[in-house]
Amino acid sequence: MTDWTSGYVAGIDYTHDFHSQLTPALLGFGVMSQGHRHSLQGDGSTYCELGCGQGFSANLLAAANPHVEFHAMDFSPSHIAGARELTQEAALDNMHFHERSFEDFDTAPGLPEVFDIIALHGVFSWVSAENRQHIIRFISQRLRPGGLVYVSYNAQPGWAAAMPLRRLLAGRAEQGSGPLTDRIGDAMAFAHQLGAAGAAYFGKNPAAAKRLDHMKSMPANYLAHEYFNKDWTPFYFEDLAGELAGAKLDFAGSVHPLDNLDCIRFTPEQQALLNSEGDPGRREGLRDVLLNEHFRTDIFVKGKLSHTPRGEIGAWFATPFALTRPYSGGTLKFHYRGREVPLEQEQYAPVLKALAEGPATVRSLLDHGVFGAMDWGSIARMLTILAGTGCVTPCLPQEGLAQRAAACRAFNLAVCKRAEDSDTLRFLASPVTGGGVEADRFEQLFLLARSEGHETPAGWAELAWRILAPQGQRLQHEGRVLETEEENLALLGARAGNFAARRLPLFESLGLTLEDTGQSTGQDTGKDQTGALAQDTAA
Template structure:
């Protein structure tokens, strides 16, 4: 493949992974702000959203499909990323999304007119040069409305501190390995694995580094190349990010988009919670939380409308929100992964919520009226909803006029059509919830059968699904074993497509996806 191609120190010879992050949906940002007791500002009913550095553009295109009443725009300097994003836009017929091939410096030079309600900056800050960082601040000053909000995610300290030598060794190998990014990351992983297996003292003295390397060995190599091979790689203290964003016309911290991190009882060891409670400085408090949880990645919301709401104001805003299930009722469970450990929800609180949402989408007021809650238990309901949303089982959305479902349905058909050709994306767009709903390979195969009129029974859908897989020269796998016999493969597929037909598809129809 020749020498790795770099664009000002960035990885450009391989495209970034295509994924969707629900934390970037406007309604999620609004709910996160309310969880923290802050004014949601422009996240509640945005008119325009800008993403800086959109990668492959899948998440941005999905949000545009799910929110046709919002204007979306994005910029990325990588031509391949922009081409992929434009292909998604054209194939799905999205008229509310425009993407530009441009550096942040070029975009900042164009100025702006303060017309953006939300700026999205996912996984960018830790991997850009100082000049690009300055351009980002300038774009925020130019484009973000006075009540606008910024979503920003980045690698942080102290969690990354023990892992710095891993990254530095990868960079040293890159500089001495005349190959492309994939061969460089493969060579680095091989050498790191040999060091660990040979009982290198670094790994013996840093158990976290050992665990981290094991995870790396199982991860997507394309993701790892973008994560570790860029010449620009910085680790931030939260206070440093907050100070820099304060220079963008006073952007202040609002909340974490990782909902569980807004609750000290989930995010901080019990014996440190009194220390958090008596720390009045919000910047220092977040720094202490990071140390208490050894945090290595943050998803923050900043805004100029970072006003603390009164209880009455917060209650009024919460009353404008609705909630819907993202997975069928029979698959919901009340065990949640928290920042520190697993959390177990009480059936008395969670089952009534899940039961009501299985019957109909419900407002905050309707859920609060359940016998388990009441006006005295607003905080309890907020906590329950936060955990259900964090676990991907419920989605929040804001009351709005009827939304045209067709862009999302075109987008979803496109995703299913691409699955037939072997290109798999893990989410579909919901125009009701304004966000993405996770779908696995079996769900995509089942929808292909539905769209082709071959899903009268799970067995019929399985036969059709096997024909799609076979046309790609592939076979279904059961626990890493290829199913070479058709009868066995059809039985396997039928068992997994049956719950999709019975449970998922009815829910997807309720969510406006089909």
């Protein structure tokens, strides 16, 4: 390692994943649903991501939120160079990347005086205590009063059993020579040898053995940054909250909706134990013990302001939701942390059917009787469960949709064009949700073919095959590589047909298509934003 890395892995680049927890609309919902106010709506907001890695999440969010000014930093020149390439391809004028360290980022030219959101995904666990202090100083100086900080991190006590495993792997890799990927492979093989030799550590800690087995399926560039940094700290909540208190931050809740519902997370007996703890910090720590928590996705606020009861309901009423999974009726099973979440079909089915017609605000759903005779507490709980299980998502208002749609088309076209050469980028930007939607390489190629005038699934399959065949790539089916053109075209055609029937309508409703059709994505242009539901009712 070279001195500029400060002990952080630099021999292998990080993944190109999109981390949905960074989405501004989700952060705002997380705060609002916990009864707190925020000021993220409207133009002129500023957002900063610290330790942005490849910058794909930041680029996608900039496309989906052109009304927000984005800045992102990382110390890796290759990360920043690659991120800027995509920024240029997508013509994102609200995205600014900085190759900086945490120590000197505050002096970077062009930074806003203050930010409304500062986000760190996983970074706090992977850097030294010195760099954590640089981060806290930056937040203290640059976060607007009332602003939000998103910080995700490895948590205790869930990591306790695996800490010796991480120490073993990192130490073995540090002793070796050669490329980092080879040293990671050697360290993994050595750990498996210890397990096979009957090491009591693995016998007494089955969770560690299970984690080691699970690591086999993880890409090397993820393993490198998760397990092989010099500094690696899983935090107890109280310790992390104590460090962030130095920047005047108060805990507001989790970005994951279900993590804020004790009635879902805990049994009645466990809830009674939690209710016996009056200190908020110790209460969060007790939650982590009950769950054996290993990763937290927390939102902190600089100057927490609570809604009045009337104001909180009004904020809920103004929140628009969009469907994120196809729903054609029938019974759904909801699970969280291995437990079934109770929700009755007669409650959720009308909501999902209404949102299948297009995004709608809670007020519009209420006005059209979607919730039946449910009381308000049950309605809020149901919407939180639907959001937490990925059926729906809080989204952006109708205002500004045209601008967002244009920015997303440019970004998504750049991503889909890259799918001609690789499957590295697996998410598209939605002008409706303000976040990302997963789309595999085949789906991206089908969208590209459609934008180039191919009208049928057969035509989409043919274009995809013309791209894949010269690269020597073949599809697999039931464990067998398909060798002939006819077999590959048949499977591509089947996938294209399934995409047209199931996924494309959802993509269209979320604004993911590459054509400028000039049509609404289903949201009403009126102030009440009743969406297609109102059109159907009027008809």
